Amino acid sequence: MKLLLVEDDPLHLSYLREQIGGALPECDEVFEAANGQDAEALARRHPAADIVMDLQMAGRTGIEAARTIWRERPLTRILFWSNYSDEAYVRGISRIVPMGAAYGYVLKSASEERLRLALRGIFLQNQCVIDNEVRGLQQRSLGQSGGFTESEYEVLVDIALGLTDRAIAERRGLSLRSVQNRLHQIYDKLEVSRPEAAGEEPVLNLRARAVSVAILRKLLNHGALERAEAELRGWLAGRTRH
């Protein structure tokens, strides 16, 4: 049994090695990568390897690496081992996991026991193991209450990037008015209402406020913004070339 560890923090990496040694004695080969690039290359050289991977690393993200790896080999088993349970990450992952693939999501703050169970569950029993802090997010984001539609989320990201209504309309193939309607829905779900009584002067700029609470509620985070920013640059380039 081969294992590929992708983690850029040496401290966490050594902890991981230790836990794996204890929990998975049937693992006889361990490879290591410190970023998404190397991870993809190593995964290609060792097609049978299971993967334990950190999200947010310098250079190529864990999510990006997972996407290309899964595209080439959809049944690869991947355990994501991350610091955060932000919706931005959970949403990113649940969008790229192929059907039938066994995967897991364990927080770094989890106990040793939880990590060991996840390792054995995924790689030996082929089950999906997801910490329930994360699981909560997952249902909420796919379910109804307080959850965001995929297209609402896209618009939310666009205003966070600083696009105008018109630019969003063009980018997403909507009319100007539809974009504004979506904004209204977003303001609703984020409870960014105007607390002032009628006749009072407004205190909040809804657009900016929405971004603020989205960040506070961890719908958005630094990594998600970086990815979106990169996509935006691509779109802008292809657009001015017209």
Place this chain on the structure above:
Amino acid sequence: MKLLLVEDDPLHLSYLREQIGGALPECDEVFEAANGQDAEALARRHPAADIVMDLQMAGRTGIEAARTIWRERPLTRILFWSNYSDEAYVRGISRIVPMGAAYGYVLKSASEERLRLALRGIFLQNQCVIDNEVRGLQQRSLGQSGGFTESEYEVLVDIALGLTDRAIAERRGLSLRSVQNRLHQIYDKLEVSRPEAAGEEPVLNLRARAVSVAILRKLLNHGALERAEAELRGWLAGRTRH
């Protein structure tokens, strides 16, 4: 020699204990706290203790704990040991460090050697030891180029929170026009110009774009927003009571 360790991640805590055992054999008593509250209480019970502290912890932040500790005992030596080198944290610290206090700031990604040198430098030699990734930020933020005035930074935070120009003016005691001028300076320094030729339709909402860039450049982060949000609530309460 007494030492107080403030760190909520057990993994990092055990690493810290180990490094201290190796680097500071003259340390004979070690106390531990997992959040800002306990840290303040423990610091009061052991007034002679030096402190190694994580920033961002659940509940009371390291910055907040440091502020109250330094207020009670300005010469306490504190080594901040943090994941990030965001300007938001650096700015927060350099605002509260009392003159004459020895303190340090090392990143968790630093080598063991760097951590050991910092421990000995601060607690035995009474010097300030600051990783130069952080040091770079510090000069840039206090210096001229690309740096932000304290008042510009305040306004930046306010728009990130979602306040209107008028509300910012009221809160900071400025005229509406002055706020807008500050916004213009901020847009300048963030290089959030309008790249379009004259007559073209604008693609960016400057206000929202500025927040986005500020986050991407790590001038703002989640923790800073949370703190600012709390202050904002306080201000709003005292204002409607009028």
Place this chain on the structure above:
DNA sequence: ACGGCGTTTGCGGGATCACGCAGCCGCAGT
């Protein structure tokens, strides 16, 4: 005192944004 420089403030216009209203379309259920 006299200019020079930066900051603050008011005024005004043009563009954008927030949003109610109304019409259009597709899609279920009776």
Place this chain on the structure above:
DNA sequence: ACTGCGGCTGCGTGATCCCGCAAACGCCGT
């Protein structure tokens, strides 16, 4: 076919925002 519901769209209004212009104020150096 009729009806109701939800999403998309255009129009119009009022508030906000962006910014150029100009006047007032403090501060510094010759």
